[in-house]
Structures are given as structure tokens and as C-alpha cells.
Amino acid sequence: MAKITQEVAKTIYSEISSLFPDAHCELNYDSDLHLLMAIMLSAQTTDASVNRVTKALFEKYPIVTDLANAELADIEALIKTLGLYKNKAKNLKALGIKIVNDFKGFIPSTQDDLESLPGVGRKTANVYLSEWHKIPRIAVDTHVKRVSYRLGLSLESDTPEKVEIKLMKLFPEHQWIEIHHKLIFFGRYFCKAKKPECKQCPLLKICKKPIL
């Protein structure tokens, strides 16, 4: 039973690798702080929308003390075109203050410390750790969750953390960082929520929920 699933995982890896050989993080950033900010802003929002506001945001707040001293209204104005912008603005400033006060101005590098920051949960911490520190993680977002369910790797009722654990058992650790990006690209551009490209999908035979 578990053996069969491992074979399936191998097929999935090979097929989506062919579709998206160079899947990668599509958020723009130029420092660890700015990466963390961009990931936080990307909640329930497309990366393209985030990239549209971060250029000006990063110019106004180059380092963490700038963010800690920011006027809330200024941050809000800069990210107003994003969903959930009031929460995100409040969290950004509070995150800056906490990093200055509790972490000597350095972005923390452990899961627990990252998740202690306002607006940073498991998913955001996972993305940050794998993207900046290259620590193997599989962040489960809406795309990964949907694709995993459709391909029969997880249940629809599974929490993101459960999906994450199942995927970590399925794929070897050295593939975690890239499989995360490949699943994202596959979900974003191919196995889309609304109009998935099922007719041309190389994984149609595996899929539990084909829409034809």
C-alpha cells in the first residue's frame, strides 16, 4: 500500500518536473527582512500583486528599525491594494518592533522564533526557512493543498500541517524544497482551482478529481 504510493510520488515528481523544470519563488526581495515581509504580504494574494507594492515599500523601509518606527497609516497606504491590508500593516510594524526588541534586530532563524512573530504562522515560516536558509521544508498553501488532494496524496479534510507531514513521508528530503515550488507552479499554472488543464495533464491517470 505505502509502496504503491511511493511509486506514484516518483511519477508525480518526474511529470511535474517536465512541466516546470525551473519552478522557483516568484516574490521579489533583496534581503532576509524583505523576503519575510513579502511572504507575509502574500497571504490570500497573488505574488504579482505583492511585487507591485514591495518596490516602494522596501525603499521606504530598508532595515528593520525603519519598519519598527513606521507610521501605521504610511504602511497601509503602501499596501492598500492587497487583500487583508489592515491586518498586514499592523503585523508588519509589530513584527519590526519585536525583531528589534527580542531578537537584537536580526531575523530569527528557527521555526518557533519565526512563528512567535506577529502575522507569521507555520506556512510563512516554512517558506522563509526553505527560501532563505535552504532548510528543507514543504510549505502547504492553497495550491499544494488542492493539488495533493486531487492527486490522492491527502484528504480534502486534512489540515495544512497534515498534508505537510504526508508529503514529507512521500518525497525524499532532498526533494522537499524543489517539490514545493513545483507543486505551487503546477497548481498555479496547470492544475488550477477553476479551469484545470485536465485534458493535457500527464497525471490524468493518477488524478482522483479529473474535470473533463
Added chain:
DNA sequence: ATCCCGAGGG
């Protein structure tokens, strides 16, 4: 379980 919450696509 519910709230937050704008842009883009269909």
C-alpha cells in the same frame, strides 16, 4: 468557526 479584504478572472 469566523473574521480580515483588494484585485483579477470568468
Added chain:
DNA sequence: CCCTCTGGAT
């Protein structure tokens, strides 16, 4: 109009 987009806090 409706749904979706790399969620987190209460």
C-alpha cells in the same frame, strides 16, 4: 455577480 489568490489570529 462569484470565486480565487503561497494565511493567521481570535
